[in-house]
Amino acid sequence: SLVDRLFGMRQLEKQLASYFGIDKCLIADGDSDQQRKVISSFGRLLNEALDAKLPEKSNIIAVMGGTTMAMAAEELRSLETDRRHNLFVPARGGIGESVNVQANSVSAVMAMKSHGDYRSLFVPEQLSSTTYDSLLQEPSIKEVLNLIGQANCVIHGIGRALHMAARRKMPETDILMLKQKHAVAESFGYFFNEQGEIIYKIPRIGLQLKDIQHIPYVFAVAGGRGKAKAIRAYMQNAPKQTWLITDEAAANEILKGV
């Protein structure tokens, strides 16, 4: 029955949360590798979680890009109240994604869907270090970086290391290095091995992984059986306040043999 199924899912959520030692997992039915609509369920779960968790004040929400984040963003609904106002910003600048799945776009869509505000961070990919340094002195960029530094919520995806390296067209030498160091996961422009240790970081401005340790509301959104290894690698060292939003297929694969 539906009640049994729901109960089963709640059990799975508890099991997975305790496996990672985190507060909460939210699990959608199905396998997002097989059915894209499962990603829309992530978006609805994210919306519920944000509505339940975000405090009644001015919040700054830093978001990452990726296809999961872009699709989930479409499902947000108004999160504004009399006393709650949300400002969305990209978490990091230019880490090599196509326009529609960039953090800037995800933050704009999330803001529009949830009736909040957003600010963009425009930093080109290929810059000489002198241009980069002077760009960082630009008041408009400084202002957004300052907002990012004040974020009290972060929403991000998790990807497979080599898949992300290829998608970002990283040089062959870097890809070889990632293989030699057994990279399996990527999040925020950081690469992790199976033990969840950082093995490489793409140097970019904006939020750094150590900053996230101190941010009270953190949501990781990633699913699909094919991502199970990557999710496990990243989540075992993830900040403990992280809520994981994933699907049944990834959850079962992660817990297989536990």
Ligand code: F6P
């Ligand atoms: O590039 C942004 C990013 O969030 C990465 O940190 C992450 O690995 C990836 O996107 C996830 O992308 P997708 O949801 O398309 O698998």
